[in-house]
Amino acid sequence: MPNKLFTGFAALFCFCFFLLGSIIQRSSLFVLDVENKATVQAAERELTERTWDVQEGTTGVVARRALLDRLMLEEEVPEDDEEDKVPSVLRESPEGRLKVFVYDLPSKYNTKLLEKDSRCLNHMFAAEIFVHRNLLNSSIRTMDPSEADWFYTPVYTTCDLTPNGLPLPFKAPQLMRSAIRWVAEHYPYWNRSEGADHFFTVPHDFGACFHYQEEEAIKRRILPVLQRATLVQTFGQNNHVCLKEGSIVVPPYAPPQKMRSRFIPPDTPRSIFVYFRGMFYDISNDPEGGYYARGARAAIWENFKDNPLFDLSSDHPSTYYEDMQRAVFCLCPLGWAPWSPRIVESVIFGCIPVIIGDDIVLPFSDAIRWDEISVYVAEKDVQNLDTILTAIKPEEIMAMQRKMWKPEVRTAMLFPQPAEPGDSFHQILNGLARKLPHKPEVFVKPGEHPIDWTAGPQQDQDEWRGDDEN
Ligand SMILES: *[C@@H]1O[C@H](CO)[C@@H](O)[C@H](O)[C@H]1NC(C)=O
Ligand SMILES: *[C@@H]1O[C@H](CO)[C@@H](O)[C@H](O)[C@H]1NC(C)=O
Numbered sequence: 001m002p003n004k005l006f007t008g009f010a011a012l013f014c015f016c017f018f019l020l021g022s023i024i025q026r027s028s029l030f031v032l033d034v035e036n037k038a039t040v041q042a043a044e045r046e047l048t049e050r051t052w053d054v055q056e057g058t059t060g061v062v063a064r065r066a067l068l069d070r071l072m073l074e075e076e077v078p079e080d081d082e083e084d085k086v087p088s089v090l091r092e093s094p095e096g097r098l099k100v101f102v103y104d105l106p107s108k109y110n111t112k113l114l115e116k117d118s119r120c121l122n123h124m125f126a127a128e129i130f131v132h133r134n135l136l137n138s139s140i141r142t143m144d145p146s147e148a149d150w151f152y153t154p155v156y157t158t159c160d161l162t163p164n165g166l167p168l169p170f171k172a173p174q175l176m177r178s179a180i181r182w183v184a185e186h187y188p189y190w191n192r193s194e195g196a197d198h199f200f201t202v203p204h205d206f207g208a209c210f211h212y213q214e215e216e217a218i219k220r221r222i223l224p225v226l227q228r229a230t231l232v233q234t235f236g237q238n239n240h241v242c243l244k245e246g247s248i249v250v251p252p253y254a255p256p257q258k259m260r261s262r263f264i265p266p267d268t269p270r271s272i273f274v275y276f277r278g279m280f281y282d283i284s285n286d287p288e289g290g291y292y293a294r295g296a297r298a299a300i301w302e303n304f305k306d307n308p309l310f311d312l313s314s315d316h317p318s319t320y321y322e323d324m325q326r327a328v329f330c331l332c333p334l335g336w337a338p339w340s341p342r343i344v345e346s347v348i349f350g351c352i353p354v355i356i357g358d359d360i361v362l363p364f365s366d367a368i369r370w371d372e373i374s375v376y377v378a379e380k381d382v383q384n385l386d387t388i389l390t391a392i393k394p395e396e397i398m399a400m401q402r403k404m405w406k407p408e409v410r411t412a413m414l415f416p417q418p419a420e421p422g423d424s425f426h427q428i429l430n431g432l433a434r435k436l437p438h439k440p441e442v443f444v445k446p447g448e449h450p451i452d453w454t455a456g457p458q459q460d461q462d463e464w465r466g467d468d469e470n
Helices: 002-023 039-056 059-075 111-116 127-136 169-186 190-192 214-220 256-260 290-304 318-322 342-348 379-390 395-404 407-412 423-433
Strands: 098-103 150-152 198-201 230-233 272-277 309-311 327-333 352-357
Touching: 039 256, 098 127, 111 395, 127 150, 127 198, 150 169, 190 198, 214 290, 272 318, 290 309, 290 327, 290 379, 318 327, 318 342, 327 342, 327 379, 342 407, 352 379, 395 407, 395 423
Parallel strands: 098 150, 150 198, 198 230, 272 309, 272 327, 327 352
Antiparallel strands: none
């Protein structure tokens, strides 16, 4: 079985790694030139050979026996071992449990934006597009709004891109308000609940706070008209004004087809100990330093750039996906926001996520036991990353790898097209189904108006016009 094979090889290599690591401290073996396949292979061969050399010694033989014993024990672990079971909510199906009505908004709020710049179909905020597309084609969709449990307003707020492909969140509040205004004028359902039986996808950095800098996002708070709605968002942090109670925290979008086409044989050794590719500083937006990633990424670089256990770079190599499959731990530090697609990539490629982002709320945390498949490191402990990670026992690493490799967990991270049972889209629907039936207070009493349309910054109140209205 590929899974068993994977676990076995991963176990062998992890174990050998640790064995070696303790004998040849900080061996340069683990610094691989990831751009160069031949170097990688040579290093792997050397690692294997030297590991077996080591095993000629007494320690090696004892260790090897212990490893083999453990692998044999592993073979006997039954498939449905209590400890290894994925939580049952992850296996739920939304079928027959909810009906969703999708508002037929003018296309300027969604598909026209996409036509103008299709790059937003592939960036990490693309969930808003796939949730919409999947809903249109889903069996839980109803064409009769009078029987709907939930209403969906498909607004692509992150599809307005700069020439560099970065989303401009500044017009998003106007876009969103204007779409809701349209919905409230054309149907009776918004006014009936003032949004409390409506859900929205707001995948930007700080969700419906619509700003990429935390300080500004906190000042803005959640767009007032969305105060009662259920928000589906990638941002999650405890006790944060941009995470409303009852929100559904989802994985960021990472391209499923592309990732799935890049699997390497599962028995490939994981010869990189810690892997990270990405920015350490954001000089243009944070020239003084210390604000971006609250200094955590800078601390990673300063402390570990010369440490052979760490494979760090700000380059984005073409072998990025393959490299993750050769690594034991993948760093997932906060950036501007606490989350990034690295968490999805790590799980898909079987590299244990090392999550650095205090108080982060992870995707579907009511259905996925993140503490069993990842390592949390507090932002203040970043300078101890090496000791924290090398202290983790091989059997703990193996257990994390095994639990992370469960198909249910990996499928839940993705938005494939067409949708697949158990994928992120289905987990969102499951989350919405679990909120039913609506409590009576969802529906507003006659004469009551909990939503204040005039609240918030003045520029947000400006009417949004699509290009077609100019
Ligand atoms: C809903 O309420 C708003 C005012 O808050 C009003 O302008 C709109 O016409 C109402 N919608 C319907 C369908 O009655
Ligand atoms: C729509 O759903 C059907 C099955 O229900 C599937 O075969 C088809 O590929 C889906 N289309 C898209 C565009 O997702």
